[in-house]
Each structure stands twice: as structure tokens, then as C-alpha cells.
Amino acid sequence: MVKQYSFFDDVYEVVKLIPKGRVTSYGLIANYLGTKLTARMVGWAMNAAHGLSDVPAHRVVNRNGLLTGKAHFATPTMMQELLEAEGVEIEKDQILGFKELVWDPSKELEL
DNA sequence: AGAGTGACCACAC
DNA sequence: TGTGTGGCCACTC
Numbered sequence: 001m002v003k004q005y006s007f008f009d010d011v012y013e014v015v016k017l018i019p020k021g022r023v024t025s026y027g028l029i030a031n032y033l034g035t036k037l038t039a040r041m042v043g044w045a046m047n048a049a050h051g052l053s054d055v056p057a058h059r060v061v062n063r064n065g066l067l068t069g070k071a072h073f074a075t076p077t078m079m080q081e082l083l084e085a086e087g088v089e090i091e092k093d094q095i096l097g098f099k100e101l102v103w104d105p106s107k108e109l110e111l
Numbered sequence: 112a113g114a115g116t117g118a119c120c121a122c123a124c
Numbered sequence: 125t126g127t128g129t130g131g132c133c134a135c136t137c
Binding site: 025026027030038039040041042043044045046047049050057060061062063067068069070071072073 | 116118119121
Binding site: 007030036037038039040041044 | 131132133134135
């Protein structure tokens, strides 16, 4: 039923590699996978990813560290709950110290 | 084949 | 500092 596309798999793989307690942004993933992929595509991929429990979509936020995708979870608070459970502090749907918690695949993985 | 849409990002005012 | 607009690529109707 759920059709999966090739680039979705790439996005999932990166998201799965995000260390616990760390977060990343759509743009960083897009940048890491290649210029072909735009932040919108990553967000769109996440839309399909939320159905897969393997993909920690809660660790992916926008470039401001804002939980823009929380509305797409089972409950609006679920995303925050999951992040807080991993030690990430959140206030008003915004990740505190996002700048230091951000996990940039193009830097961390470094190929 | 064309138009609309999307869990975004960057620039301009 | 905050709002508005365009652009990006892929998918659906």
C-alpha cells in the first residue's frame, strides 16, 4: 500500500543515523544528499516517513529548531515528549540550544 | 500536459 | 524583528 521511492530511502537512512539526543534540519539533510533534493522534498519524505516507526522523524526540525512537524504526529505533544525523553530541552516548540545540538550529516558523517 | 500542493529556506522590505 | 514572496523538486489529480 505504502509505496516507497528511492530518495525516500536515502532520507530515512540519514535520519536513522541521527544520534540520540541530537537533531537536524530538513535543509541539512537535503544538502547532504545533494542539491537535487530540496528541503521541501525532505519534508515531503518525512510526511511518508511518519508511518514508519523505524524513522525518528521527531529528530528532524526546521532550520530554526522549531518543531514545525509536530502537528503531523499522532498527538501535537508527541514530538516534544520524544525529544525530551532523549534529553533535548524544548520551550514553546523550540529546541533550546539547537545550534549546539544540531547534527549536520555532511560534517558528522564526513563520508 | 498543466496546475496545485508540500513537516522548507533565503532574501527583500 | 517580523511578514511577505519566490524558488526549489517530486507527486497527485
